């Protein structure tokens with residue numbers, strides 16, 4: 001069996017400035033497909049990956065490739081923002097080749113539209129085992145009714161099989177199948193510490209928190225499964241030795257949730273003396289009680305960037321989205337410590353949360369000015385299916401600020417935060433002292449700066 005795995009790129013309508021241009025500045029390896037690919041290879045299914053964000057083919061070219069390579073099945077990644085695009089590609093592939101199509105990723109909560117669009121299998125949650133079983137079904141070895149975690153059409157009607165259990169021990173996962181992509185074509189130049197070749201990793205699956213706007217649990221649930229440090233080190237050794245990786249962006253919802261684990265991880269990495277830097281996503285609660293000490297160790301082990309979701313500076317709004325108002329103190333501490341240890345700190349806030357007013361949005365901006373992370377990212381709220389807020393407010397009628405105005409407020413916040421001589425100077429000095437190459441890369445493409453500060457939209 002030969003399987004093509006594909007990541008589509010939005011054809012029309014760009015989400016939050018994720019334009020074609022932004023894709024050229026920020027292209028992350030398709031980690032989910034790399035896992036699915038490695039897993040399929042284990043049962044002798046040969047896979048290729050086409051990441052349209054990396055190499056764009058128009059519809060005719062894509063179909064020509066699919067026919068020439070004689071694939072037996074196509075698998076596609078989807079998230080909510082990609083739904084229409086994925087349905088387009090499904091229709092195109094079915095019409096031109098009639099190959100079976102399977103769709104997986106965080107956007108499969110409501111499978112009916114994909115199935116109506118021609119998909120044969122819609123996969124919920126973790127894809128490694130389900131994808132294998134789909135191949136076995138296509139080979140006639142397994143009945144479709146026994147594949148857990150899929151939706152499909154039976155006699156024209158949607159059927160949903162029972163849920164698939166989580167992979168209990170994620171140490172058993174194969175290494176992501178990096179040989180299927182051109183690793184040199186991936187980067188994230190939004191971050192000043194970018195070094196190439198770069199890879200992404202996930203050392204845990206699941207997040208114990210219940211933020212009301214978030215949908216991470218749809219794939220991973222709220223149970224945290226942590227890879228052992230030993231397994232993580234094996235993957236890092238592999239990435240460094242095989243691909244000469246210089247930067248790893250850890251995509252765990254929250255990195256290093258357990259105290260012993262994060263100490264062991266840093267110590268093991270220090271022992272290896274690799275020329276390797278890394279970035280992590282933290283939570284305002286992360287490392288409470290031992291922050292000073294662990295930041296010192298993380299720095300020594302090569303951590304260069306920390307990312308932190310703050311979401312709102314208003315305690316009432318935080319409470320309403322199931323976050324702890326004490327988060328604000330934790331956030332201040334993490335920003336301070338990241339800066340103290342020379343790490344690049346990126347914070348995120350969402351405008352347009354329930355009960356947000358123009359005044360609370362201003363509080364967010366004030367918080368960003370006072371704490372002064374290197375980047376303060378302001379996002380427009382996304383009403384995502386699967387989130388608690390989607391259930392609580394199906395009509396999204398929870399803020400006095402109209403959507404268009406939220407967009408404007410995001411744009412204005414970006415202008416106010418970044419278009420300051422002191423900020424430009426701070427970022428310039430940081431780049432000069434930490435990663436001078438980055439300045440050349442940015443200057444080569446002035447559109448990047450305009451995009452970053454929100455003065456330029458679209459392609």
Ligand code: B12
Nearest residue numbers: 016031032075076077079080081104105106126127215216
């Ligand atoms: C890194 C990241 C990004 C990166 C790039 C993502 C990428 N695809 O490369 C960037 C920053 C660009 C990004 C952008 C966005 N993201 Co994002 N992102 C993430 C993050 C943090 C990690 C993704 C990842 O690599 N996970 C690791 C891999 C292993 O998991 P996976 O991709 O889900 O794959 C597994 C399964 O889903 C499944 N699977 C996946 N594909 C396939 C395909 C087949 C055929 C099969 C069978 C199975 C299968 O099997 C895989 C292995 O188990 C997740 C949060 C998270 N913890 O997952 C959010 C997340 C995926 N993003 C999310 C969102 C909302 C967005 C944006 C819409 C945000 C915005 N408003 O701009 C955009 C959309 C971009 C676009 N598509 O155009 C949501 C998705 C929710 C939803 N219902 O769609 C998530 C879950 C965050 C959240 N907490 O809500 N994102």
Ligand code: SF4
Nearest residue numbers: 207209211214216253
């Ligand atoms: S937003 Fe982050 S901390 Fe909150 S539930 Fe989602 S992944 Fe967890």
